[in-house]
Every structure is written in structure tokens, then in C-alpha cells.
Amino acid sequence: AAASTGGDGDADEMPELSDCDDDDDVDNDEDLWQWAEEDEEDSRPANVTLLSSVPATLQHCAADHQVNLVEIIKKHHLDDYGYIKMINFIRSTKCDASGLTGLPDAPLPWESEDFLRPVLQDDPLLQTDPEELCEDLSLSVCPSFRAESHDALQQRAQAAEERASTSEQALARAMDDLHKLKLLAQGLVLNAEAGRPGNSSAVAELREDEDEAYFSSYGHYSIHEEINLVHTETFKAKPPPSPPVLQVVLDVGCGTGILAMFAARAGAKQVIAVDQSEIIYQAMDIVRSNELEDKITLIKGRIEDIKLPVEKVDVIISEWMGYFLLFESMLDSVLYARDLYLADGGSVYPDLCNISLVAVGDAQKYRDHIAFWDDVYGFNMACMKKAVVPEGMVEVVKEDTLISEPAVIQTFDCNKVRLSELEFASDFCLKMTNTTECTALVGYFDIFFDNGCGNKVMFSTGPRVTKTHWKQTVFLLEKPVSVQAGEELRGKITVRKNKKDPRSLWVTFDLEDGKHSYSLQ
Structure with missing residues (x-):
């Protein structure tokens, strides 16, 4: 029981605990x-x-x-x-x-x-x-x-060890079967019709609760610390269009509101900033602290779910880029806003972007991540390669591991591209600069401010420039490919959205030695 300070009566009166005082x-x-x-x-x-x-x-x-x-x-x-x-x-x-x-x-x-x-x-x-x-x-x-005897504990430990050994063997067989099933399923999905109902608008059709994990990740302060000065300085340095164009600006996924404030100080008459994550509450404080609340209106919600206080906007700005450019599918939301709110003659910024590939020969990384499984403390776990390889890795690639010239595999004009075109297949050719073994293909992207800009501005997320929040996306090969300087490595890349999770991607390479499929999620 616990201390009684009174019930319905006076503070010093002990409460009655039975309705049957005569019992x-x-x-x-x-x-x-x-x-x-x-x-x-x-x-x-x-x-x-x-x-x-x-x-x-x-x-x-x-x-x-x-x-x-x-x-x-x-x-x-x-x-x-x-x-x-x-x-x-x-x-x-x-x-x-x-x-x-x-x-x-x-x-x-x-x-x-x-x-x-x-x-x-x-x-x-x-x-x-x-x-x-x-x-x-x-x-x-x-x-x-309750204490257990030493012998009982020893027997339990021995039984647990036997179960673990049996489970490891079963896991290895299951992983191999799962890999075969995954490749079969990917083939069925990737070969399905791209235009079937619901495919192109999968992100817009997500319910708010289904999309909560994505927006929650942007509610943490650390992600906004990571989004670095390189691209922010690029937005700041972009010469503003002429005053009539900057009448009304829409910032999709505004985060802390930094781009909205740049637009306001560049002369925009009105800026509307939209974000679903909790960080928008800090953005409201930031805008007030900088005395821009008379120009900037902040709205919490997904752009697909809200109604703007204006019919049309003149400019849409957004830092929408994800890993490998298209991961997280935020460009879908920007295109939704473009089709619904952008006035004739208006523009989306950044307006041009491309995805590039380059070959890498990094024997150490291959040993650490792939060959490692051939001998794990004396145990053969090679079957784990089939689980490790299909996951694209996001990390900074060392410049001295590059073994080819880069090749652009896809370019998008954000003022013209259709939603269905964000899933694509493209042939590529990488010219080798070293005689070595290719252990991975690496993807990155560049963005440009081009339309109506007197001085063209761009930034790159490639491995030869200052590192950015996006780093590079590494697709490890299960077996290295021997290459000669001057020769060409040809292949085909296919990029599709995951049908069950449209913010993640399936990336498939068709190379001379076969098909290699990866997930970004």
C-alpha cells in the first residue's frame, strides 16, 4: 500500500477501502x-x-x-x-x-x-x-x-551452443535460398510494366503514417548539421532572377528555413516554406529571430496534403537531392508542387541535375567487406557475400582508388521531367585509366542553376571534389573484374523504385559477367 493523504474527505481522513462496513x-x-x-x-x-x-x-x-x-x-x-x-x-x-x-x-x-x-x-x-x-x-x-546451480547453468550453456551451431547451418542455407528468391522477385518486378496504375505516383499516395519514418529522420538536428556549407553556399551564390520572377517563392522541404531566408533577402515579396518534419518548429523561431516573419510563411505538412495560401508561385526552390540523387524520392514531391502551383514562365531551382558512374579498384575495401567472409576466424561464411553485396553503401570514396574516367548515365531537367522518367535504364561506357581489378562501381550526382541565371552555378558530389553530405554510393562487385588501361567497361544500369517502399531504390547493372542487383534503403 502507499501513503494516504485523504480521499474525498478532509486531508487527514483515511479513506474507507470497503463498501461493506458491516462485513x-x-x-x-x-x-x-x-x-x-x-x-x-x-x-x-x-x-x-x-x-x-x-x-x-x-x-x-x-x-x-x-x-x-x-x-x-x-x-x-x-x-x-x-x-x-x-x-x-x-x-x-x-x-x-x-x-x-x-x-x-x-x-x-x-x-x-x-x-x-x-x-x-x-x-x-x-x-x-x-x-x-x-x-x-x-x-x-x-x-x-532464483539462483541456479553451476551444473544446471553449464548444461543450459551447452544446449544453447548446440542450438546455435544448428541454427547457423540452417541460416546459411536459408540465406542462399533467400538470395535466389530475391533475384527472382527482382526480375519479376523490374520486368513488369512501368506504367501500371499507381506506379508513378507512389510517394504521393503514401499515407502520412506510412511516410512518418522518412520525415522523422529529418526531425533530428544532426541531419541539418550534416547538410553542409557546399550546397548551401551554392544556393546563396546563385544570382537571383529579375524582381518580377521573385514575387512568390515556394520552398519544398524547408528544414531550418535557410533557403527561404536567402530568397527573402534576395528580394522575394512572399516566401512559403513547407516541411512535414518537426524541425519546422525551430524554423519558425529562426525566421522570427531574423525578423523575416512578415515575408516568410511556414506550413507544417506534406506538400501533397496541404493547400497553399496562393494559387501560383513564380519560383520553387528545394534541397530535394538524396543519396545517388533519387534515393528518398523527394523529387517526386517537387514535381507534384511544380505541376500544381508553378506559374507559366516560372522555374524550379536547381533545374538541371545528372547522375554519373566511375569505376573503382579498392583491394582493401574488397578484402574488408567481401573476401572477409571466406575465412571468419577459421570458419567459411562465403554464403554471407550474397547478403552483403546487394546493399549499396554510402561513403566517401578515396580519389586514389578511381580507375576510370566518369560517365554521365542520366540527366534531368526539373522544369520538364515527368514523374515516370525518374525510373530509367541507360547504357554506359567507362574508359579505364589503370590496369588493375575493378572492385566496385560508384555513383554520384551534380546539380546546376541554369535557367535564367546570368552566371551558371553548380556543385558536385563526386569523389574528386570537396566531400558533401551525400558522399558517394558504392556498388561492390561480388567478384573483381580484371581491366586494362585504355579499354572500356560497358554495361547497362537500370534504376527502379521499390514497389513496397517507393522512397527506396533497386539498382541493377548488366555487365559482361552477368547481372548485379542492389538495394538502396
Whole structure:
């Protein structure tokens, strides 16, 4: 029980715990749940027993009333919330001992969320950890604290080791089967019709709860610290179009609001900034701190779900780029806003972007990530390669590992591109600059501010320039390919959205030695 500071009556009055005051058996149980402060002694009922501590109260309940709360906790597997509900149920219903010892397995009478509300203020029982009760009272009914013999523990450990060995063998077989199934499924998906209903608008059709994980990742401050000065300086340096063009600006996915503030200071009459993540609340404070609230309107929500306070905008700005340019599919949202809100003669910035490939020969990385599985502390785990290789890795590529000239595989004009064109297939040719082994293909992107700009501005995420938040995307080959300087490595790349998760990508390379499929998720 816990300290009673009064019920519906005066502060010093002990609450009655039974509705049947004339029932002797019930009267005998009333002191089961009572706790009183010392200064309440004079006003307590005659049949109430004062106890000095929580352990003493529980021992009294077990000894005098045959109610063992720890046994109840164990029997019904009560967590912290279940324990709190049980205590509040006892206090609020004034139940007797028989009502607790004969409980069914389910449902329990205190399942309602209403029993999370304390009956007594500063209730000591609610301030006690139920696991600590088991430990402190050393009750045998709490098996989680029951000591086991050394021999029993040794037998359990040996049995667990045997099960683990059997499971590892089964896992290896399952991984091999799973890889075969994955390749089959990818082939079915990638060869399906690209234009079937719902394909091109998959992101727009996501419900808000389905898209929560994506936006939540941008609610953390660290991601906005990582989005570095390189691209922000590029947006800042872009010469603003002539004043008539900058009348109304829309910032899609505004984050901290930095681009919206650049636009406002560049002369925009009105800026509307939209973001679904929680960071927009900090953006509101930032805008007010810089005294730009008269020019910038911030709206929380997905651009697909909200209605802007204007019919048309003159410029759409957005830092929409994901890893390998298209990962996360935020460009889909920008194109949605373009088709719905951009006025004739308006423009999206950045307006041009491309994706490039380059070959890499990095023997050390291949040993660390692929060859490593051939001998793991003396065990052959080569089957794990089939699980490791299909995952594209995002990391900074060392310039001295590049072994080919880069090749652009796709270019997009954000003012003209259609949503369906964001899934594509493209032939490529990489001219080798070194005689070595190609261990991976690496993708990166460049963006440009071109339309209506007097001085063209761009930035790159390639491995030969200052590193950016996007780094590069590495597609490791399961087996290295021998190449000669001057020769060409030809292939075909196919980029598709994952049908089950349209913000992630499937990337497939058709090379001379076969097909290599990867996921970005």
C-alpha cells in the first residue's frame, strides 16, 4: 500500500477501502492496502494497521492476508505499467483479498488505461520498482532472481551452443535460398510494366503514417548539421532572377528555413516554406529571430496534403537531392508542387541535375567487406557475400582508388521531367585509366542553376571534389573484374523504385559477367 493523504474527505481522513462496513471478513482486509503518515494516527479508523515501509506492507499482506503481490506480478507477467494499474485498481475499488487471489489469467480487471491515474498523491507503492520488490524481499515466487546451480547453468550453456551451431547451418542455407528468391522477385518486378496504375505516383499516395519514418529522420538536428556549407553556399551564390520572377517563392522541404531566408533577402515579396518534419518548429523561431516573419510563411505538412495560401508561385526552390540523387524520392514531391502551383514562365531551382558512374579498384575495401567472409576466424561464411553485396553503401570514396574516367548515365531537367522518367535504364561506357581489378562501381550526382541565371552555378558530389553530405554510393562487385588501361567497361544500369517502399531504390547493372542487383534503403 502507499501513503494516504485523504480521499474525498478532509486531508487527514483515511479513506474507507470497503463498501461493506458491516462485513467482518471485509473489515479484516481493510488494513491490507492502508498506509498513513505518522501525523494521521489520531484520525485513522480503529481497524487500520500502520506500517512503516513498502516491504513491511507487502510482508504484512502475505503473512496476515495470504495475498502475495509479488506472486501476482509474476503470475500475470506484469510490467511497470501493469503493476501501476494493479495498485491503483486495488485503491480505487477497495477490493478484498479474495478478489486478488482468484484472478483469471485474462483479461485482468485493471486493463483500463484509467488505472494509470494515481488514486493517492505521492503513493509510495507507485514509486517502487516491481523488480526491486522481488529482489529486496527475496521471495521465492519471483523466478527471475532464483539462483541456479553451476551444473544446471553449464548444461543450459551447452544446449544453447548446440542450438546455435544448428541454427547457423540452417541460416546459411536459408540465406542462399533467400538470395535466389530475391533475384527472382527482382526480375519479376523490374520486368513488369512501368506504367501500371499507381506506379508513378507512389510517394504521393503514401499515407502520412506510412511516410512518418522518412520525415522523422529529418526531425533530428544532426541531419541539418550534416547538410553542409557546399550546397548551401551554392544556393546563396546563385544570382537571383529579375524582381518580377521573385514575387512568390515556394520552398519544398524547408528544414531550418535557410533557403527561404536567402530568397527573402534576395528580394522575394512572399516566401512559403513547407516541411512535414518537426524541425519546422525551430524554423519558425529562426525566421522570427531574423525578423523575416512578415515575408516568410511556414506550413507544417506534406506538400501533397496541404493547400497553399496562393494559387501560383513564380519560383520553387528545394534541397530535394538524396543519396545517388533519387534515393528518398523527394523529387517526386517537387514535381507534384511544380505541376500544381508553378506559374507559366516560372522555374524550379536547381533545374538541371545528372547522375554519373566511375569505376573503382579498392583491394582493401574488397578484402574488408567481401573476401572477409571466406575465412571468419577459421570458419567459411562465403554464403554471407550474397547478403552483403546487394546493399549499396554510402561513403566517401578515396580519389586514389578511381580507375576510370566518369560517365554521365542520366540527366534531368526539373522544369520538364515527368514523374515516370525518374525510373530509367541507360547504357554506359567507362574508359579505364589503370590496369588493375575493378572492385566496385560508384555513383554520384551534380546539380546546376541554369535557367535564367546570368552566371551558371553548380556543385558536385563526386569523389574528386570537396566531400558533401551525400558522399558517394558504392556498388561492390561480388567478384573483381580484371581491366586494362585504355579499354572500356560497358554495361547497362537500370534504376527502379521499390514497389513496397517507393522512397527506396533497386539498382541493377548488366555487365559482361552477368547481372548485379542492389538495394538502396
